[in-house]
Amino acid sequence: MMNGGTKTCALELKNIHKTFNPGTINEKIALDGLDLKLNDGDFVTIIGGNGAGKSTMLNAIAGVWPVDQGSIIIGGVDVTALPEHKRAKFLGRVFQDPMTGTAATMSIEENMALAARRGKRRTLRWGVTKTEKEQYREHLKMLNLGLEDRLTSKVGLLSGGQRQAVTLLMASLQKPNLLLLDEHTAALDPKTAAKVLELSDEIINENNLTAMMVTHNMKDAITHGNRLIMMHEGKIIYDVQGEEKKNLHVSDLMAKFEEVSGGEFANDRMILS
Amino acid sequence: MILLALNPLSLLRAMPGACAQGLIWGIMALGVYITFRLLDFPDLTVDGTLATGGAVAVMLIRGAGMEPWAALIIAFAVGMLAGMVTGLLHTVLGIPGILASILTQISLYSVNLGIMGKSNQPINVDQYRLVVSSRYISGDALMKFKFYGGVVLGCLILVAILYCYFGTEQGQAIRATGCNMRMAKAQGINTDFHTVLALMISNGLVGLCGGLYAQYQGSSDVNMGRGAIVIGLAAVIIGEVLFGKFCAGRKMAFAFTMVSVIIGAVIYYAVIAFVLWLKMPSDYLKLFSAIVVAVFLSIPHLKGKFGKKGVAE
Numbered sequence: 366m367m368n369g370g371t372k373t374c375a376l377e378l379k380n381i382h383k384t385f386n387p388g389t390i391n392e393k394i395a396l397d398g399l400d401l402k403l404n405d406g407d408f409v410t411i412i413g414g415n416g417a418g419k420s421t422m423l424n425a426i427a428g429v430w431p432v433d434q435g436s437i438i439i440g441g442v443d444v445t446a447l448p449e450h451k452r453a454k455f456l457g458r459v460f461q462d463p464m465t466g467t468a469a470t471m472s473i474e475e476n477m478a479l480a481a482r483r484g485k486r487r488t489l490r491w492g493v494t495k496t497e498k499e500q501y502r503e504h505l506k507m508l509n510l511g512l513e514d515r516l517t518s519k520v521g522l523l524s525g526g527q528r529q530a531v532t533l534l535m536a537s538l539q540k541p542n543l544l545l546l547d548e549h550t551a552a553l554d555p556k557t558a559a560k561v562l563e564l565s566d567e568i569i570n571e572n573n574l575t576a577m578m579v580t581h582n583m584k585d586a587i588t589h590g591n592r593l594i595m596m597h598e599g600k601i602i603y604d605v606q607g608e609e610k611k612n613l614h615v616s617d618l619m620a621k622f623e624e625v626s627g628g629e630f631a632n633d634r635m636i637l638s
Numbered sequence: 639m640i641l642l643a644l645n646p647l648s649l650l651r652a653m654p655g656a657c658a659q660g661l662i663w664g665i666m667a668l669g670v671y672i673t674f675r676l677l678d679f680p681d682l683t684v685d686g687t688l689a690t691g692g693a694v695a696v697m698l699i700r701g702a703g704m705e706p707w708a709a710l711i712i713a714f715a716v717g718m719l720a721g722m723v724t725g726l727l728h729t730v731l732g733i734p735g736i737l738a739s740i741l742t743q744i745s746l747y748s749v750n751l752g753i754m755g756k757s758n759q760p761i762n763v764d765q766y767r768l769v770v771s772s773r774y775i776s777g778d779a780l781m782k783f784k785f786y787g788g789v790v791l792g793c794l795i796l797v798a799i800l801y802c803y804f805g806t807e808q809g810q811a812i813r814a815t816g817c818n819m820r821m822a823k824a825q826g827i828n829t830d831f832h833t834v835l836a837l838m839i840s841n842g843l844v845g846l847c848g849g850l851y852a853q854y855q856g857s858s859d860v861n862m863g864r865g866a867i868v869i870g871l872a873a874v875i876i877g878e879v880l881f882g883k884f885c886a887g888r889k890m891a892f893a894f895t896m897v898s899v900i901i902g903a904v905i906y907y908a909v910i911a912f913v914l915w916l917k918m919p920s921d922y923l924k925l926f927s928a929i930v931v932a933v934f935l936s937i938p939h940l941k942g943k944f945g946k947k948g949v950a951e
Contacts, residue, residue: 393725413909449824451826453824453825453827454826460721460820465818465820467818467820468814469817471810478810479822482825483825484826485826487807487808488808489808490807491806492810535825574878
């Protein structure tokens with residue numbers, strides 16, 4: 366951040382507010398004056414209790430719904446007024462549910478071709494070209510899942526872990542300004558989760574991506590990425606990076622949680638990780 | 639005992655007509671397949687669109703002296719317009735899909751009456767060079783051959799065009815929209831636009847079918863589309879149940895599926911001819927059609943429910 370002369374801002378969130386069901390009994394202030402700046406190449410892990418606003422922040426960036434107030438700037442472009450499908454050209458996304466990131470009734474190569482055209486006009490040109498097929502085969506080889514021989518298999522036939530791996534690959538085919546990982550390993554068994562996490566690191570490093578990863582696993586949050594933020598009630602309450610982050614312990618984060626939530630955090634599912 | 643009173647020859651005589659009707663309605667069923675299966679959109683517009691296609695074709699041939707084949711192109715275009723209305727009601731105005739399509743369907747009833755000026759308009763095969771007519775199947779061998787050959791070839795050309803289209807970037811975007819809207823949006827696909835597009839293509843096919851069917855039966859009627867959606871669904875489901883396994887995992891599976899939908903329509907009309915031959919009163923036809931669809935629709939569900947027990951334990 367100090368040598369900002371060469372670094373550009375990958376993402377800037379300015380005073381983001383979002384309230385769900387305003388004026389009703391279910392009113393919920395989800396984002397409450399959120400500010401955040403990410404440098405190019407930052408890999409931020411995001412932790413916080415249930416309802417802290419982690420996924421809401423990612424959805425706000427992706428444009429799933431419009432925010433009430435504030436502005437969202439990705440790679441220098443103000444995207445606040447853009448609908449979700451127009452923001453997609455800046456973003457790679459992997460979701461918590463492995464079913465969400467891919468189209469089950471379409472083949473692996475078709476899914477990859479859809480992702481390779483992210484942000485481009487859909488024309489009457491052939492959907493998957495021969496040269497693409499070869500490229501995809503090479504990309505899939507890197508996953509070491511044997512998927513390179515199943516290009517025409519329907520994605521619905523793959524396991525959850527395989528689908529997340531393919532979704533990650535898809536997110537990087539067209540280099541995004543920002544990769545959003547929304548608890549993308551939470552629905553997987555521990556072994557598969559570790560593999561997918563490893564793959565995420567690889568893809569982020571190889572492509573030099575800027576990434577945000579929501580997780581409820583504090584150990585993962587510390588060991589991955591160069592920066593860690595903690596959210597509580599729609600705000601960022603803790604933000605560390607570099608050496609300071611590397612030296613963090615799970616117990617430090619626990620203490621921080623206890624501090625902001627007044628002990629009630631003991632009931633939260635985060636303690637399980 | 640009753641069966642003895644039935645004449646097998648009359649059943650045989652009914653089959654060519656059933657086959658021809660099935661092939662023509664197969665085009666409509668392709669349209670239903672696009673919305674029902676690819677887009678996952680319950681589109682009831684088609685009941686109105688079918689009659690619109692018929693009305694437009696007949697009035698253009700008779701009133702404007704248009705060539706019957708050219709009138710079919712306009713019927714296709716007008717069908718697309720009807721689909722666009724439903725699509726815009728749904729995407730721009732946020733009306734739930736099924737309701738949006740019912741609104742369009744109902745308004746088309748008035749539109750169709752407006753086009754025709756009254757509820758029924760005949761068209762005489764002796765005066766115009768109609769593309770298809772029930773008269774052709776009672777003609778000589780050459781005429782029959784030309785008729786069936788032409789209709790089958792036409793269907794296959796449509797299947798080929800649709801197969802190619804749904805392999806293009808745009809076609810794949812439509813399929814992604816229907817399969818997983820969140821994924822489609824995340825990949826930058828304008829799901830609203832592609833929903834409207836799919837509804838337009840689907841209703842275009844239905845309009846084309848209406849134009850053909852009006853020529854085939856020698857008249858256009860404001861009620862000719864009533865229950866069309868049920869026939870379309872029946873064709874789709876019969877095709878899937880009978881040929882689903884055959885098509886799955888095959889190269890060009892999608893083309894085979896579309897052909898099986900058309901065959902499904904032919905089988906549907908063959909079954910109808912059969913029950914009519916069994917002396918079922920034609921008043922019960924719609925009830926019978928609905929039961930056929932309900933039975934076939936429930937097969938996958940019931941299979942899953944009762945088939946699982948044996949597998950899981």
